[in-house]
Amino acid sequence: MFNSMEDRVYHMFMYHETIHGLWTALTQMYAHARNESRIFELYREISHASQTTLGLSVADFFGYLQTRWEELAQYEPLSDFPSDGAVESKRLDRRHTYQFLMVLKSDFETLRTQILNTSPLPSLYEAFAICGWAFAASSGTHLYCQHCRKPGHLIDRCFILHPELKQQFSRSRGGGRSGGRGRGTPRIGAIAESHLGLAPAFPSSGPTAAIVAETPTALHGPDFEEDFWQGITLYLLVPLPILKPSPPTPIDSLPPIDSPDPCPRAHAPLPASSLELGMSSPLVSDIPPPRYPTRFKQRLGSKSGTKESHSSMLFYLCVLAYRMVIPKIPLPEFERERERMVLSVVQTPEETSSSFISSVFASRYVQDPLPRYRLPENSIPKEAAYQIIHDELQLDGNPRLNLASFVTTWMEPECDKLMMESMNKNYVDMDEYPITTELQNRCVNMIANLFNAPIAETKQAIGVGTVGSSEAIMLAGLAFKKKWQNKRKAEGKPFDKPNIVTGANVQVCWEKFARYFDVELKEVKLSEGYYVMDPKKAVEMVDENTICVAAILGSTLTGEFEDVKLLNDLLAENNKKTGWETPIHVDAASGGFVAPFLYPELEWDFRLPLVKSINVSGHKYGLVYAGVGWVVWRSKEDLPEELIFHINYLGADQPTFTLNFSKGSSQIVAQYYQFLRMGMEGYKKVITNCMASAKLLRKGLENTGRFNIISKEKGIPLVAFAVKDKNRKLPFELAKALRHQGWIVPAYTMPANVEHMTVLRVVVREDLGRQLIEKLVSHIRSAVSELTDQAQSIGPRIAFTVELKSSEDQKSEHKGYLHIPATSIHWKQGESEITIKEVQVMGGKTKGVC
Numbered sequence: 001m002f003n004s005m006e007d008r009v010y011h012m013f014m015y016h017e018t019i020h021g022l023w024t025a026l027t028q029m030y031a032h033a034r035n036e037s038r039i040f041e042l043y044r045e046i047s048h049a050s051q052t053t054l055g056l057s058v059a060d061f062f063g064y065l066q067t068r069w070e071e072l073a074q075y076e077p078l079s080d081f082p083s084d085g086a087v088e089s090k091r092l093d094r095r096h097t098y099q100f101l102m103v104l105k106s107d108f109e110t111l112r113t114q115i116l117n118t119s120p121l122p123s124l125y126e127a128f129a130i131c132g133w134a135f136a137a138s139s140g141t142h143l144y145c146q147h148c149r150k151p152g153h154l155i156d157r158c159f160i161l162h163p164e165l166k167q168q169f170s171r172s173r174g175g176g177r178s179g180g181r182g183r184g185t186p187r188i189g190a191i192a193e194s195h196l197g198l199a200p201a202f203p204s205s206g207p208t209a210a211i212v213a214e215t216p217t218a219l220h221g222p223d224f225e226e227d228f229w230q231g232i233t234l235y236l237l238v239p240l241p242i243l244k245p246s247p248p249t250p251i252d253s254l255p256p257i258d259s260p261d262p263c264p265r266a267h268a269p270l271p272a273s274s275l276e277l278g279m280s281s282p283l284v285s286d287i288p289p290p291r292y293p294t295r296f297k298q299r300l301g302s303k304s305g306t307k308e309s310h311s312s313m314l315f316y317l318c319v320l321a322y323r324m325v326i327p328k329i330p331l332p333e334f335e336r337e338r339e340r341m342v343l344s345v346v347q348t349p350e351e352t353s354s355s356f357i358s359s360v361f362a363s364r365y366v367q368d369p370l371p372r373y374r375l376p377e378n379s380i381p382k383e384a385a386y387q388i389i390h391d392e393l394q395l396d397g398n399p400r401l402n403l404a405s406f407v408t409t410w411m412e413p414e415c416d417k418l419m420m421e422s423m424n425k426n427y428v429d430m431d432e433y434p435i436t437t438e439l440q441n442r443c444v445n446m447i448a449n450l451f452n453a454p455i456a457e458t459k460q461a462i463g464v465g466t467v468g469s470s471e472a473i474m475l476a477g478l479a480f481k482k483k484w485q486n487k488r489k490a491e492g493k494p495f496d497k498p499n500i501v502t503g504a505n506v507q508v509c510w511e512k513f514a515r516y517f518d519v520e521l522k523e524v525k526l527s528e529g530y531y532v533m534d535p536k537k538a539v540e541m542v543d544e545n546t547i548c549v550a551a552i553l554g555s556t557l558t559g560e561f562e563d564v565k566l567l568n569d570l571l572a573e574n575n576k577k578t579g580w581e582t583p584i585h586v587d588a589a590s591g592g593f594v595a596p597f598l599y600p601e602l603e604w605d606f607r608l609p610l611v612k613s614i615n616v617s618g619h620k621y622g623l624v625y626a627g628v629g630w631v632v633w634r635s636k637e638d639l640p641e642e643l644i645f646h647i648n649y650l651g652a653d654q655p656t657f658t659l660n661f662s663k664g665s666s667q668i669v670a671q672y673y674q675f676l677r678m679g680m681e682g683y684k685k686v687i688t689n690c691m692a693s694a695k696l697l698r699k700g701l702e703n704t705g706r707f708n709i710i711s712k713e714k715g716i717p718l719v720a721f722a723v724k725d726k727n728r729k730l731p732f733e734l735a736k737a738l739r740h741q742g743w744i745v746p747a748y749t750m751p752a753n754v755e756h757m758t759v760l761r762v763v764v765r766e767d768l769g770r771q772l773i774e775k776l777v778s779h780i781r782s783a784v785s786e787l788t789d790q791a792q793s794i795g796p797r798i799a800f801t802v803e804l805k806s807s808e809d810q811k812s813e814h815k816g817y818l819h820i821p822a823t824s825i826h827w828k829q830g831e832s833e834i835t836i837k838e839v840q841v842m843g844g845k846t847k848g849v850c
Contacts, residue, residue: 503533
């Protein structure tokens, strides 16, 4: 008990040595048999409550009142009243019924009048059930429980809130009747009792009990509804009380049920005008016709009937009439099960085509397939929409096992929560969301200082947040091009043929920039054993039209760092000789959040004078979900003013320099969270752990004896490796085999000049721990062994030349392993010659595959 107390309470009672003494002291201080203040507050809440002011549904509003009535019952038990407890209980139920009906919305005025004119007055739960049915019928929606948030039933029939109903339902569903539907037929007997508010069960004696004992579901469900119309309306010669406010005929005036034949019409055939044609009976008007064939053959009578049993029977019939007068009541979930099963399997040929989508589990809500490439005509429940999309997404790969991507796949729950809270904030609305803008500016300053930008403490760094490094590179490239063009115009020189020098190992976004913005891309070819840009060769390719040289800190192919310092020195010397001012941009998408923490002594950033701009991806080793990137400039002079737009239609002057506009603020907030949460120490720990995992993977692959490690130890946490086997098809087969195990490991050919190499790559992220790495190495080892054994079992291949003679006597030669259509093929090997006929076509050689 002490552990569950607040500190202030604990210090008051900490000296009690026995639980009895502690409990007595607590009771004396906190327990009040008569809490008049709370009783007054409850009465005031009830008197002022209304469905309109609270804005609640019928079920939620009923629950609001019910909780306060129950609390009042604790403070005012029936034992406090001198009158008979049963009488007082009825008075209390009537008072609650009045209070509930009094404060309903005006939409229930007609129904309220009908209930109040009913004799006897329905109980509280009966009144609630009637209102619930009316609401469901008027809205045209499925029944929906406000407690468990599931469709198919209301709160008063919820198995979770009323577990005893589930047992009753199971018994009634499994029992069945002789000649009935059988075990698999859904029943609603036990549920209907609760739904109709019949708190007292059926009588334990008398004719009604006999009927219930013989057929447990006789007074409930669709079977009884049918027999009610086809039988009991012929016995009751008075109008049902819910439809006419006039007092019902006294029970004494009714013909006794145990008479030989109280109504001769009972054995006469029913007129087509009343039932078969769906028309109203003379006794009850505006009631829907029967839904099911007649199955209930019991006679609602007994040889020994009493007035009490007659009253009980009429009471249940009147309650059932409440249900029947509400048109279009949705069937409960379990009643519609068989109908759904039929509808889910009956489809037209068009519905099974690729133009439609369907879902197995969503068929609980939606029977018809939905169009794939156009908007559906009607809306569907939210549960169905979620399930359909969820089912399709199951075919995606597991992000945690996607070792091809640098993108972060895990963040802390607190950051996830912040992201959800800021998703609805438009990042560009700086005037409406000034704090979000401030967080972005803080991030830009933190990154600029991390990259050693020469800015004063009181000045704002020049930079902007983007959706990723691709946009950041576009913006940096535009700045270089515009600045070069301005310089060439001022000198009176041509400015129509800009170029940019990169290595052949650059990411595709550089090719996009060159193509989109009319810039020539000069690529430095790679060489055997040196898979990054050679600074000497890069400087040799620079001319007066070069807007910048792009260096990569963390190659996408091998993870290596290019020597930015050597490039800076060579380029500075070249600029001095030629008079040019060729700058450097560093693409630090992958290595920007690695080098500062693992290799702080490495000079690659703004410490080098020719480095004018740097981009970095926040969604890689910045540890944020995709997509956020950053680009920072050395100074304000490196970002031409004409590229910055100033807008004021959002409420204030806003400078903007992006290729995107509206987007959520969640990624900016997440990046600031990581900077604040991790700090220098946290990032260093994470990156150090990633490098340790990469070394473990590297060692595991080397121990297999089947791979050559291509990546260097100094770089980003990445392991690139090649298969020693000369079969160039093996790496792709290995990647495919690993995919069957759930791993996504890319296999790719290297760029120009080393395209004969095929490499596999594993990116080590924070969520790739030791256990996963050991499992990965085990799967790689077994997969490559199996693939090698399969290749050896095929046998050696022989190079040959095929001479083809067609019917037109045309000749052609094909070298390699080909299958060519021909009427006669001559296979020559040395001095021997073999003729082969009827060769099957299988296609030609594909790139990188023998």
